[in-house]
Amino acid sequence: MNKADKARFDALTDQGCIVCRLVLSVWTPPDIHHLRSGVGMGQRSGHERTIPLCHTHHQGQWGIHAMGTRAWEAHFGYSEERLLTITNALLRGEQCEA
Numbered sequence: 001m002n003k004a005d006k007a008r009f010d011a012l013t014d015q016g017c018i019v020c021r022l023v024l025s026v027w028t029p030p031d032i033h034h035l036r037s038g039v040g041m042g043q044r045s046g047h048e049r050t051i052p053l054c055h056t057h058h059q060g061q062w063g064i065h066a067m068g069t070r071a072w073e074a075h076f077g078y079s080e081e082r083l084l085t086i087t088n089a090l091l092r093g094e095q096c097e098a
Contacts, residue, residue, distance in 0.1 A: 005047040011091050017054035018083050019076055022098050028054040033064065035080045051080070051087045 001009075009032055016027040030052030057076075059065050064072040064080075073079050078086075078098075089096035 001047065008047060008050065012050060012052040012087070015052050015087070015090060017057055018051050018087050019057040020054055022078065023076060030054050031058045033058050035084060049084060051083050
């Protein structure tokens with residue numbers, strides 16, 4: 001992991017879970033979730049395609065890995081790509097329509 005990746009992960013950690021922030025208006029400590037779209041089976045995307053998700057929304061009962069991407073996106077009303085766009089805007093200090 002290079003310095004830019006470390007800085008991104010630190011900023012994502014400070015931001016907290018993006019789903020908790022948007023849906024529940026609370027801050028929770030996140031895991032770092034790598035988006036899988038556009039990569040092969042069993043591969044992980046680059047560190048720039050990451051969003052902060054708490055354990056519950058990442059790997060827990062309500063997690064993207066437990067529910068599956070389509071069901072998870074339908075349940076929470078956000079696609080991974082939309083959450084990435086919102087996350088990146090917030091990291092740049094921009095306002096972004098949820």
